[in-house]
Amino acid sequence: MAEWFRRTVVETGRLPLFCFFAGVIVGFLFIRFSVRMIRAQVKWWPGNVTPGGGMHIHHVVFGVVFMLLAGVLSFVVPDERTVWRSVLAGLFGVGAALVLDEFALILHLEDVYWSEKGRTSIDAVFVAISVTGLLVLGVRPVGIEDLVQAGIVGGGLLGYSLAAAVALTYLGLAATTLLKGKIWTGLLGLFIPVLLFVGAIRLARPHSPWARWRYQEPDPRTAAKLAKAKWREVQLRRPAIKTKIWLQELVAGHHDAPPER
Structure with a gap:
């Protein structure tokens, strides 16, 4: 050690x-x-x-x-x-x-x-x-130097331009993931890029900014997306959130005080 x-x-x-x-x-x-x-x-x-x-x-x-x-x-x-x-x-x-x-x-x-x-x-x-x-x-978060040193793109002006484009793509995916309400996926995705692709492709959380912008149109397709997002929130994410809250309160105490009016 x-x-x-x-x-x-x-x-x-x-x-x-x-x-x-x-x-x-x-x-x-x-x-x-x-x-x-x-x-x-x-x-x-x-x-x-x-x-x-x-x-x-x-x-x-x-x-x-x-x-x-x-x-x-x-x-x-x-x-x-x-x-x-x-x-x-x-x-x-x-x-x-x-x-x-x-x-x-x-x-x-x-x-x-x-x-x-x-x-x-x-x-x-x-x-x-x-x-x-x-x-x-x-x-470390993926940056231009990392892409060049890893041999993903070559050196020189063209190589750095391609590296910058890849880095901007990662930032765009991270922003999309965060707007979809997936904070942990977006932050950790800066270090593990595959998470950004997963977070950007999957449905947004129902109360996220992305859902408010994209899932509120009077269209059967968007209505189906919103319904599926709400189902995932209740059936899949809520048990995970309960586990996270249990772990947090084990360390930090119960946050059960009534809100002040």
């Missing part, structure tokens, strides 16, 4: 990235443990940060401070100081975890942390961990 870590992470210069990855995971697990202790009103746990006046300081504030501190200091530390750059990357990862854990609060501009809308924050953290994990392992 140590040899794999040295070859895959240290020797490739990805140690700061790994520390950022570890910082996101550690920061997310710690803050979720903290908020669950606070919600359960455990007496020995410190509780919320509430200075004079009863104002509750959300942990997204501390996340922003950590990210700014680590980001500014990273410009000061020379590139050859790998250890210090890795420490700052870890601190930046902790700050990013605190910010993403309250992503739903930023998105809706209201405290929806324990409500149904609050699950958006968990999705954001899971996406960040997944994408960063792929980068740590050396999996």
